[in-house]
Amino acid sequence: MMARLVRVWDDLPGPVRVLIGGRTLTLRRPPGGGPVPPPCDEHLVVGHGEPSRAWRACADVIVGRAGDPARLLAAHPGCLVAVAVTARGCLVAAGGLEARLDPVLGGECAAGDAALYASALHAWLVAGGRPGALTRLTLVRGNTVTVVGLTRLRDRRAARPGGRRAAL
Numbered sequence: 001m002m003a004r005l006v007r008v009w010d011d012l013p014g015p016v017r018v019l020i021g022g023r024t025l026t027l028r029r030p031p032g033g034g035p036v037p038p039p040c041d042e043h044l045v046v047g048h049g050e051p052s053r054a055w056r057a058c059a060d061v062i063v064g065r066a067g068d069p070a071r072l073l074a075a076h077p078g079c080l081v082a083v084a085v086t087a088r089g090c091l092v093a094a095g096g097l098e099a100r101l102d103p104v105l106g107g108e109c110a111a112g113d114a115a116l117y118a119s120a121l122h123a124w125l126v127a128g129g130r131p132g133a134l135t136r137l138t139l140v141r142g143n144t145v146t147v148v149g150l151t152r153l154r155d156r157r158a159a160r161p162g163g164r165r166a167a168l
Contacts, residue, residue, distance in 0.1 A: 002047065002050070003044060003045070003046045003047075003050055003052065003055040003059070004044070004045055005042065005043075005044055005045075006027060006028065006042070006043055006044075006045050006061075006119045007027070007028060007039040007041070007042050008025050008026065008027055008039055008040055008041040008042070008043075008119065008120070008122075008123035009025070009026040009036075009037065009039050009040060010023060010024075010025060010026075010040040010123075010127075011023065011024050011026075012026045012037070013026065014026035014027070014028070015028075015141065015142060016028060016116065016139075016140070016141050017139075017140040018116060018117065018119075018120035018137055018138065018139050018140070019137065019138035019140070020120050020121065020124050020129070020134065020137050020138075021124055021129050021133060021134055023124065023127075023129075025040075025120050025123050025124070027116060027119055027120065040123060040127060041122065041123035041126050041127065043060035043061060043080075043119065043122050043123070043126075044058055044059050044060050044061070045059070045060070045061040045063060045115060045118070045119060046058075046059035046061070046062055046063070047062075047063050047064070047065075048062055048063065048064035048065070048067075048072060048084075049065070056076060057076070057078065058078070059076060059078070059079050060078075060079060060080055060081070060122055061079065061080070061081045061082070061083070061115070061118045061119055061122050062076050062079050062081075062082040062083075063082075063083055063084075063085075063111070063114065063115045063118065064082065064083070064084040064085070065084070065085055065111070066084060066085070066086050067084050067086065068084065068091070068093075069082035069083055069084045069091050069092055069093035069098065070082070070093040070098050072084065072093070073093050073094075080094060080095070080122055080125060080126070081093070081094040081118045081119075081121050081122045081125070082094070082118070083101075083114045083115065083117065083118040085109070085110075085111045085114055088100065089101065089102065089108065089109055090109035090111075090113075090114040090117070090148075091153070092114070092117065092118060092121065092150075094118075094121055094122070094125060094131055095125055095130075095131040096131060096132075097131035097132065097134075097150075097152070098152070098153045099150040099151055099152050099153055100150070100151045100153060101114060101117060101137070101148040101149075101150065102148055102149045102150075102151050103146060103147070103148050104136070104147040104148065104149055105147070109148060113139055113146060113148075116139055117137050117139065117148065120137060121134075121137075134150050135149060135150060136148060136149045136150065137150070
């Protein structure tokens with residue numbers, strides 16, 4: 001995965017939306033040629049294997065192909081959300097929360113979907129959302145809807161030292 005900038009709009013129609021904590025977030029550029037309001041969040045998503053140390057150091061969201069997302073966060077202290085696609089499924093860590101993303105209707109959490117969930121979680125957190133309040137996320141891509149439940153693995157209530165910058 002290459003580094004990429006993700007823009008998120010609150011309650012704006014678009015081809016890729018995530019329903020999270022009672023909000024509908026549109027990821028990437030919304031359709032249409034008319035005026036577009038400023039995004040509610042803009043952040044950098046980087047794959048853990050990104051060769052550029054500078055991009056990894058600036059990442060707001062880290063996406064790994066294996067491993068423990070809490071360790072990814074520890075290795076990238078400026079990062080707010082990490083997600084890893086492992087043999088145990090898609091694992092996410094953010095704000096003291098460590099959880100597995102479990103598709104409600106069965107199947108597996110795809111790597112591309114995991115990155116979208118991580119981006120929506122980032123936007124939700126910088127807007128004041130609490131990780132402990134989440135139970136599910138819904139991805140709407142065109143006519144396809146995928147719902148994942150968050151199965152808590154660990155819930156670390158203590159904040160990480162150093163905090164995180166908010167990219168609003």
